[in-house]
Amino acid sequence: MATRKLTRIYYYNVQRDPDRGKQAFEDQQKFLTALKDIPNLEVRLGVSKSRGEITVEKGVDIMIATDILKYAWNNSYDVAILVSGDGDFSYAVQSAKDSGAQIEVAAFPSNLLSELANSADYTKILTVPYFKYLWTKNRRYKKNNGNHRHNGKKRHYSHSNQNGSHKTNKSF
Numbered sequence: 001m002a003t004r005k006l007t008r009i010y011y012y013n014v015q016r017d018p019d020r021g022k023q024a025f026e027d028q029q030k031f032l033t034a035l036k037d038i039p040n041l042e043v044r045l046g047v048s049k050s051r052g053e054i055t056v057e058k059g060v061d062i063m064i065a066t067d068i069l070k071y072a073w074n075n076s077y078d079v080a081i082l083v084s085g086d087g088d089f090s091y092a093v094q095s096a097k098d099s100g101a102q103i104e105v106a107a108f109p110s111n112l113l114s115e116l117a118n119s120a121d122y123t124k125i126l127t128v129p130y131f132k133y134l135w136t137k138n139r140r141y142k143k144n145n146g147n148h149r150h151n152g153k154k155r156h157y158s159h160s161n162q163n164g165s166h167k168t169n170k171s172f
Helices: 022-035 060-073 087-098 114-119
Strands: 004-014 041-051 054-058 079-083 102-107 122-125 155-162
Touching: 004 054, 004 060, 022 041, 041 060, 060 079, 060 087, 079 087, 087 102, 087 114, 102 114
Parallel strands: 004 041, 079 102, 102 122
Antiparallel strands: 004 155, 041 054
16 A cells, blocks of 8 residues: 655635634634644635625635646645635646646535536545544534634645655645
């Protein structure tokens, strides 16, 4: 069985606006600080823009698609793992595959669009039991107050070596 070596993880999100929720901003800062302790992890933040009472993320999807393509075209990875179900990534995934990269997608079934699943080389369906031992029991879930559009677009990218190849292999 082939083994993989994880060489890079990219975490994508938006920087929360402290004026739109001090506690949420502070919680995010703690989380981002904790991410700094993870080897080979890079945080890439888009911005949030307010449209009246609604806050939307800007720039995250284009950062993800650009990185998938840039690193594929630079032959920087053999396998990319995209943790997202957003069908908007289908064309980037197919283009990366056309350049020789293998693309795997991991997503919850409720968020996985068929366009993305069909364009991926492999799809891993995530389920709550899969994460049972990763989630803490004291985690508090707060309902969305309608002021922030949350659509599950927090993305994780990781880069990994495969089959002892001499390339710098990365996996999203």
